[in-house]
Amino acid sequence: MKHKAAFPKLASPAILSPMAGVTDVAFRALCKKYGAGLTCTEFLSGTAIVRGNLHTLDMLKTDPIETPVAVQLFGSSVDDVVSAARLVENDFDLIDVNCGCPAWKVIKTGAGSEMLKKPEGIATFINKLASAVSKPVTLKIRIGIDEQNINALEIARLAEDAGAAAIAIHGRTQKQGYSGIANWDIIRTVKEKVNIPVIGNGDVFTPEDFKKRLDQSGVDAILVARGAIGNPYLFTQINDYLKNGKYPETDRIAHFFEFLELAEKYNLKYPLILTHAMSFTKGIRGGAEMRDKLSRAKSVEEIRGFLPQATKLNSDEAAVRSDSAAQARN
Numbered sequence: 001m002k003h004k005a006a007f008p009k010l011a012s013p014a015i016l017s018p019m020a021g022v023t024d025v026a027f028r029a030l031c032k033k034y035g036a037g038l039t040c041t042e043f044l045s046g047t048a049i050v051r052g053n054l055h056t057l058d059m060l061k062t063d064p065i066e067t068p069v070a071v072q073l074f075g076s077s078v079d080d081v082v083s084a085a086r087l088v089e090n091d092f093d094l095i096d097v098n099c100g101c102p103a104w105k106v107i108k109t110g111a112g113s114e115m116l117k118k119p120e121g122i123a124t125f126i127n128k129l130a131s132a133v134s135k136p137v138t139l140k141i142r143i144g145i146d147e148q149n150i151n152a153l154e155i156a157r158l159a160e161d162a163g164a165a166a167i168a169i170h171g172r173t174q175k176q177g178y179s180g181i182a183n184w185d186i187i188r189t190v191k192e193k194v195n196i197p198v199i200g201n202g203d204v205f206t207p208e209d210f211k212k213r214l215d216q217s218g219v220d221a222i223l224v225a226r227g228a229i230g231n232p233y234l235f236t237q238i239n240d241y242l243k244n245g246k247y248p249e250t251d252r253i254a255h256f257f258e259f260l261e262l263a264e265k266y267n268l269k270y271p272l273i274l275t276h277a278m279s280f281t282k283g284i285r286g287g288a289e290m291r292d293k294l295s296r297a298k299s300v301e302e303i304r305g306f307l308p309q310a311t312k313l314n315s316d317e318a319a320v321r322s323d324s325a326a327q328a329r330n
Helices: 025-033 046-050 054-058 078-091 112-117 119-132 152-162 184-193 207-217 234-244 252-265 270-280 287-294 300-306 308-329
Strands: 014-016 039-045 069-074 094-099 137-144 166-173 198-201 221-224
Touching: 014 025, 014 039, 014 234, 025 039, 025 252, 039 046, 039 094, 046 054, 046 069, 046 078, 069 078, 078 094, 078 119, 094 112, 094 119, 112 119, 112 137, 119 137, 119 152, 137 152, 152 166, 152 184, 166 184, 184 198, 184 207, 198 207, 207 221, 207 234, 221 234, 252 270, 252 300, 270 287, 270 300, 287 300
Parallel strands: 014 221, 039 069, 069 094, 094 137, 137 166, 166 198, 198 221
Antiparallel strands: none
16 A cells, blocks of 8 residues: 655754654754754653553653654554554654664564564554554664665565555664664665655764765665764754755753753653763763763752853864864865
8 A cells, every 4th residue: 555644845854863761852852943854752662652651651742843743653562553653643743663673672572673574564564554544654674683684675665565654774783783884785775676765874973974874875864863862953063064065063061951941841850851961961072070070960950050161161162173173174
């Protein structure tokens, strides 16, 4: 079947990848503000949604700025995922199925990347889901279980026939996890062989990485994952680089304070806020010292007290990096 709902046209090919413990509503809203073409929730258990798990339901919050926004669901029970999708589809623009997570706690249940072992099962899953909802259905996979079992193209073709509106492919196998190098040649091959949009993923940390992979593979969009952690402004930099061949540096600590306002608006729990604070200090001058102080923080107020000095340090650093980067690119 061909899905009646098409993948939406995006204002930017840079998509915020769903990441557990990272892509909460506050962080997503900030990434959208800075130019992400699409945002997506953390992967959520279809069974937990159907059972009314309060923690999972809280993770379904979205910000008005998030248009379009996707919800990513996972689970070994097709019926639960379909039921969950029906419950939440009015709040989202796309329904995405996680067929790529390599975490043991997920694959031991037969979900995530374990589904790659049964391509026909993925096709059945997508067909049932696409038949049950009115929103576009997409899926995220890996290139295969291991180097001897690369089946991304087979799965993409089956998913397209089953009604998928787009497919995202991480260029690593399940066995690789996040080690080694993402294989973008396989992603390019899939793009050349199917008609639905193909979204690439893997090893994109800078605007230069993004453009290189976009040119190399010809994909329709790219999921930005680890490169965006603590750095939502990366989306502005990517968009500027694609348009002008250059991009500005920024003050990451200032962006953390923006995040903090959103985190308080949406009542994010303190441990999650602290984790984000640690991430925002990485890659800046004085960051190690700040993380040492943050490790002893017990409240948001203490985090605020630790960071103002770092803001000036980081502003100075951003100015230096901006000048150096400009010279390097001229």
